[in-house]
């Protein structure tokens with residue numbers, strides 16, 4: 001974006017939106033939108049509080065655990081599906097169903113099965129993230145150059161060698177793309193899980209703030225979450241760019 | 251280049267690879283039918299024939315990458331049941347790991363065979379020099395030209411020190427000048443390495459230029475129609491081969507027997 005001939009930094013359009021928010025907040029049209037400056041001040045005050053740090057920790061823990069399981073289960077399953085037709089035909093319909101299913105509806109069932117705690121949140125997070133990771137790993141393996149596999153076989157590669165040294169790396173650009181989308185979905189998963197359980201992490205905070213009409217706090221926490229999700233996604237996009245040097249020439 | 255001593259070529263009597271009555275059927279396509287062929291040790295044998303006659307199929311069966319429908323292959327008297335350390339393959343499309351440096355690519359065969367890192371890299375460096383890629387060890391395949399990539403594939407096949415090298419149209423993706431240079435290098439390599447080369451090509455001139463023995467395959471179901479062993483010009487310097495009367499005769503003869511299959 002350029003203004004009066006000057007190039008503005010990439011995120012400068014956000015400043016305009018922040019100003020607009022400030023104006024709308026100052027007009028006092030609705031309690032729902034406090035001025036942006038108030039939200040920022042609340043944010044700064046909120047971050048060092050015990051309640052916030054605790055929520056952040058609980059959420060980060062559930063999120064990381066959920067993503068971890070989605071990755072370590074999803075990638076091998078996706079690779080296996082890409083390599084083996086029988087496994088593929090068995091699992092593909094389920095993966096596709098779960099990918100597009102409204103998983104939120106499953107959370108109450110998970111609560112009954114796994115209790116009203118972190119375990120359920122982790123499982124929800126994994127369920128949100130895993131399907132796209134599987135599908136992308138599968139797609140990555142399916143586009144692999146057959147002669148790379150034959151090359152490895154001709155030099156005596158064991159199936160494990162082929163898996164670790166050929167399939168994984170050949171599919172890595174797609175895998176990372178899947179992980180990036182999976183992680184974004186996991187953010188949804190962890191928050192939805194916490195909201196529905198509403199006694200853990202940010203879910204509890206949101207519940208508290210919205211029930212007591214503490215809108216500045218509500219928005220402050222929301223901004224933190226948006227910021228974290230965005231930073232995470234950008235970091236993974238950066239990793240993806242690091243393997244793009246060979247993605248085009250496989 | 252020095253002339254090859256006649257004794258070293260004529261002393262060859264045994265076969266490194268024997269193909270006996272091999273047939274290969276893909277679904278309802280019979281690619282090879284009852285094919286029998288001997289590959290003398292230490293020599294370069296070309297498989298020459300029209301497109302689709304089963305050259306790649308035969309090479310992959312010898313490599314152990316494809317099972318034969320019937321018949322058997324022996325390498326050094328041992329029956330082939332799968333890939334083995336006595337054979338290495340040079341792929342038409344190079345088959346390099348795009349995420350690995352030249353050094354790791356060349357060492358990859360040794361890596362799969364469990365050779366320690368420092369040892370395999372020392373061996374790889376030697377062969378990188380041998381194929382004329384010194385200084386490119388840290389480069390990646392996408393930074394190399396087609397000819398250089400094929401040299402990487404060749405260095406990888408050489409570094410595992412297999413007795414038999416299987417080359418599937420290795421020069422088809424490089425330009426004509428590079429190709430001629432490669433052909434000269436290949437002659438040198440056959441002389442120096444004392445290995446058995448099995449070389450698939452589409453080009454009659456190339457086959458006659460580099461081969462000790464040329465097996466002409468005819469289209470499906472494919473069998474060997476003729477075996478030609480050039481005798482006189484192999485001892486001449488590389489610059490004179492293409493002017494040698496026997497060279498020209500053989501090229502003509504092969505063209506005469508293949509031309510009916512082109513169209």
Ligand SMILES: Nc1ncnc2c1ncn2[C@@H]1O[C@H](COP(=O)(O)OP(=O)(O)OP(=O)(O)O)[C@@H](O)[C@H]1O
Pocket residue numbers: 276277279281300301302303304305306307308452470
């Ligand atoms: N996996 C396969 N399934 C079915 N048919 C195959 C398969 N591979 C090869 N064929 C058939 O077998 C025949 C021989 O194929 P092959 O690739 O060995 O020929 P080629 O002599 O190497 O040909 P080219 O010179 O074009 O490389 C062809 O008709 C081909 O269509």
Ligand SMILES: [Mg+2]
Pocket residue numbers: 305306307
């Ligand atoms: Mg072929």
